Amino acid sequence: MTIVDPLPGEDQVLRAHELRKEYGTGTGLVRAVDGVDLAVTAGETLAVMGASGSGKSTLLHLLGGLERPSGGEVWLAGRRVDTMTEKELALLRRKAIGFVFQAFHLMDELTAVENIELPALLAGDSPRAARRGAGELLERVGLSDRAGHLPTELSGGQRQRVAIARALINQPLVVFADEPTGNLDSAATTEVLRLLDSLHTAGQTLVIVTHDSRIAATADRLISMRDGGFVEETRLRHGSGRMVGELAGLEG
Amino acid sequence: MSGGTSSKEPPHGFQLRVVQEVLLALLAKEAAHGYQLRALLQRALGPLAEVLNAGHVYVTLNRLDKAGLVTSQRVGQADRPDRKVYELTAAGRERVTEWLGDTSWPKPAPAEFHLKLVAAAEAGLGDPERLVDTQRHAVLAELAAVQRAALAEPDGSAAGLLLEGVVLRLQADLHWLETCARYWTVRKGSA
Secondary structure (H helix, E strand, O other), X not given: OOOXXXXXXXXXXXXXXXXXXXXOOHHHOEEEEEEEEEEEEOOOEEEEEOOOOOOHHHHHHHHOOOOOOOEEEEEEOOEEOOOOOHHHHHHHHHHOEEEEOOOOOOOOOOOHHHHHHHHHHHOOOOHHHXXXXXXXXXXXXXXXXXXXXXXXXXXXXXXXXXXHHHHHOOOOOEEXXXXXXXXXXXXXXXXXXXXXXXXXXXXXXXXXXXXXXXXXXXXXXXXXXEOOEEEEEEEOOOOOHHHHHHHHOEEO | OOOOOOOOOOOXXXXXXXXXXXXXXXXXXXXXXXXXXXXXXXXXXXXXXXXXXXXXXXXXXXXXXXXXXXXXXXXXXXXXXXXXXXXEOHHHHHHHHHHHHOOOOOOOOOHHHHHHHHHHHHHOXXXXXXXXXXXXXXXXXXXXXHHHHHHHOOOOOHHHHHHHHHHHHHHHHHXXXXXXXXXXXXHHHHO
8 A cells, every 4th residue: 555645735644524423323313523624734743632522532533544434534645544445444554553542552462672563563564674663662762671571560651652652663644642641640641741742843743632731732733622523723832931931920 | 032131120021029038048058149149040940040031130139238138249350340249137137037937829819710601601691611611722822831841851950840830730720620611511501
């Protein structure tokens, strides 16, 4: 499968149009995602916030090809995703998309480095190349000394860093993260925060669904969802030293 | 950033309300030059020192001198203009003791926003949920600015500790806004 480059002059890596997902029928009909339009620019970090039941996780699953929409379109790097065959979708998920989940979803019987290299092996890389890539990623997430550890021998923050490294191994166009700090304490959240921030700086496109305000605050753009739709969108500007000074109790 | 000005009392630039007390306390151990005190403040404030009015320390030291809380002595230097060395007086020391014992604390003030929601709902002026959404985004923009500054600080930095204090307070505000959202969602559902 070849990934088509974004249209010339466009750097939108991910696009959704009139996206809908419904469950049930009749009076039991639930509109989990109700007519969402969205464009994500390459290198952008987008955070989607909302209460549980707002549709934010369903939206992430639709964008990442984990679920099929009831209506509308999803485009990734110029390719329409929602009409792909199962086989095409599986390939897409393997090569072009990285996922990070709240519960890590690491293989308990594999070591950290084996977990990270697995998607590369599945994508057809040679064992040598996969191991080299996994080693580099372990270094990037600051866990080189934990390569041979099983997930059960790692802290929560370390497990999530391994899971993030795994999500990056095939150099995905987009990394989707679903409540990446939902199972973590404050210190581990800071670890993940620093890592996500460094990915952002390195130009990785990230879509994060979260109710953790600290994670949301690392984004370039923040969207709030309610009842399956977007209700508020903000570009988070990082620059103002004056703003920070005032908040800290310095007086203008 | 507007920190680099050197005029005596520029109209812009940030002030530290308690800078008088801080300077006095820093002089409690031994006499010091203005620039030494300024360097200490800069270390403690890290990136926030950039927005502090540069002349603020010197202006304040002059005031403290006039108020009899410090004394100053000119010290000649071979190849540069004279420098002033400041020393704490007994009155200054008393002021430091008072300050250390003072427990006043910035007050959280959610009453205004709370009443805004109540009034908006009561008068049918707007949807409280929407007001909460908008407010939450405004606070998150502040959190984003502070957190970015905090993440840029190395481990163990004093300024990082200060920024963490700001992050935690903003998180508390966001937590409360979430509670507000739940309350007004239930209200709307039962209306």
